[in-house]
Amino acid sequence: MAKKAxxxxxxxxxxxxxxxxxxxxxxxxxADIAIISAKPTHYFDHSMLAxxxxxxxxxxxxxxxxxxxxxxxxxxxxxxxxxxxxxxGKHELMLAHNERMHYDRLLVASGAKPKLxxxxxxxxxxxxxxxxxxxxMKLRERxxxxxxxxxxxxxxxxxxxxxxxxKLGKSITCILNEYSFWPLEYDTSVKDKLIEGLKKKxxxxxxxxxxxxxxxxxxxxxxxxxxxxxxxxDLAFLTSGMIPNIDFLDGSGIDVQTGILVDExxxxxxxxxxxxxxxxxxxxxxxxxxxxxxxEVNAKMLxxxxxxNMLDEKKAVxxxxxxxxxxxxxxxxxxxxxxxxxxx
Ligand SMILES: Cc1cc2nc3c(=O)[nH]c(=O)nc-3n(C[C@H](O)[C@H](O)[C@H](O)COP(=O)(O)OP(=O)(O)OC[C@H]3O[C@@H](n4cnc5c(N)ncnc54)[C@H](O)[C@@H]3O)c2cc1C
Numbered sequence: 001m002a003k004k005a006x007x008x009x010x011x012x013x014x015x016x017x018x019x020x021x022x023x024x025x026x027x028x029x030x031a032d033i034a035i036i037s038a039k040p041t042h043y044f045d046h047s048m049l050a051x052x053x054x055x056x057x058x059x060x061x062x063x064x065x066x067x068x069x070x071x072x073x074x075x076x077x078x079x080x081x082x083x084x085x086x087x088x089g090k091h092e093l094m095l096a097h098n099e100r101m102h103y104d105r106l107l108v109a110s111g112a113k114p115k116l117x118x119x120x121x122x123x124x125x126x127x128x129x130x131x132x133x134x135x136x137m138k139l140r141e142r143x144x145x146x147x148x149x150x151x152x153x154x155x156x157x158x159x160x161x162x163x164x165x166x167k168l169g170k171s172i173t174c175i176l177n178e179y180s181f182w183p184l185e186y187d188t189s190v191k192d193k194l195i196e197g198l199k200k201k202x203x204x205x206x207x208x209x210x211x212x213x214x215x216x217x218x219x220x221x222x223x224x225x226x227x228x229x230x231x232x233x234d235l236a237f238l239t240s241g242m243i244p245n246i247d248f249l250d251g252s253g254i255d256v257q258t259g260i261l262v263d264e265x266x267x268x269x270x271x272x273x274x275x276x277x278x279x280x281x282x283x284x285x286x287x288x289x290x291x292x293x294x295x296e297v298n299a300k301m302l303x304x305x306x307x308x309n310m311l312d313e314k315k316a317v318x319x320x321x322x323x324x325x326x327x328x329x330x331x332x333x334x335x336x337x338x339x340x341x342x343x344x
Contacts, residue, residue: 006031006032008032008106009034010107012037012108012110013035013036013043014043014109016299017107017276018035018065019299019300019303020107020276020303020304022304022307024307025073027308027311028311034075034076034077034101035075035077036081037077037079038083039080042064042067042079044062044132045063050161050164052140053161053165059137062133081095081097082248084096087252088252088254088272091106091272104272105272106272107276107303107310108246108280109303109306111245111299112242114240114241126216127237127238128237129238130157130237131157143168147234148172148232149171149233150221150233150237151173152237152240153175153240154194155182155242157239158174158237162174166203172204173206173231174204174206175210175211175223176191183241183295184325193332194330196330201342206225209229211223211225211236217232219234220232221235242294244258252270254269254273259279259280259281260275260281261283262282263283264283264285264317265305266282266309267309274306276303277293277298277299281293294335294336295334295336296337296338297321297323323336326339327342327343328343329343
C-alpha cells in the first residue's frame, strides 16, 4: 500500500516559512503543505520597506512571491488566522477562531516583534512602529508633513529607516543606549564607531541616554531623556530591537529561552516540531553555543535547513556568511542580516 503523504504545517509566512515551504514542496511533491499567518496579506520583503518610502512604487512590488506562486506550488496559504496554542502531544494547533488543526510535522517560523522597553510601555500609543507594509504605507502618506524625527533606540531597522529619512531631507535625533543596537553586538568599539558614523551623516546622537517621557503637543511630540534633553519632534519611532514572537507557545511544553531552543537540526524539544527564523535560538556546533537568529539571510537559510530535516535528511546548521552595514563610512559586521548602506 502506498505511504500516505504527510501533512506539514508552517506557522509564519515570512522568509523562514516561505523558504521551508519551497524546500518541502520540492522534496515531497504530494505532501499537504499549509502556511498560516496572522497577517492579512502575504509576505512583503521587509528589507525593501525603507527604500519604498523614497519612490512611488506600488506596495505589491515588494511581495516576496506573487499570490499565484502559492497556488502553483499547491501550498495552502491561510492569512489572517492567528495560532493561539500548540499541543505537541496531540499534534494539534488551536487557531483564534477556535479551529483545531492537525499536523504530522510542524515548523514554527513566527518571527519577532518590536521590543517595547518596560519604562516606555505607557507611551506605546505615541510611538510609531515601522515593521510591515501597512506601517510603511501610512508613513509614506505623512512624509510631506515631517521635518524632524526621533529614533528611540538605534537598531538596524531604525538605522536603515534613518538612511531614507536623510535622503528625504528630514532632521534626525537618535537616542542610543546599550540595549538598542540590535542585532549588532554591543561593545564600546561598536558604540564609538556608530556614534562617529551617525554624526558624519549629521544625525544628532544622544549616547548613553534613555527616553523617559513622551508628551503629545499639537501635531507633534516632546521627547524627554534621562540626561535632561528635550526634543521637539514630529514622530518618535520605536527602534529598540526585536523579540521573538512566541507567546502562543506558553503551556506547550516546548523549551524556550529568548527564542525557541533548537538543536543543530533545527528541532525543538517537542517531537515533530521544528523552529526557524527570528523566533529561534539555534545551537551552532561551530560555536558550541546558542545564538539568537536575526535577519533575512538567517531566516531563509534556517527555513531551508529545517525543511530538509522535516523531510528526514540529517542536515546540521552552519553560521551564515557575515553581512556589512555602512554608516558614515564606518562598516559594521552582521551575522545573518542582509547588509545595507545609508551612504549611497
Ligand atoms: C522594517 C524592517 C526592515 C528590515 N530590514 C532588514 C534588512 O535590511 N536586512 C535583513 O537581513 N533583515 C531585515 N529585517 C529583518 C527581516 O525582515 C527578518 O529577519 C525576517 O523577516 C525574519 O523572517 P521570519 O520568517 O523569521 O519572520 P517574519 O518575516 O517576521 O514572519 C513571521 C510570520 O509569522 C506570522 N505569525 C507570527 N505569530 C503568529 C501567530 N501566532 N499565528 C499565525 N502567524 C503568526 C506572521 O504573520 C508572519 O507571517 C527587517 C525587518 C523589518 C521589520
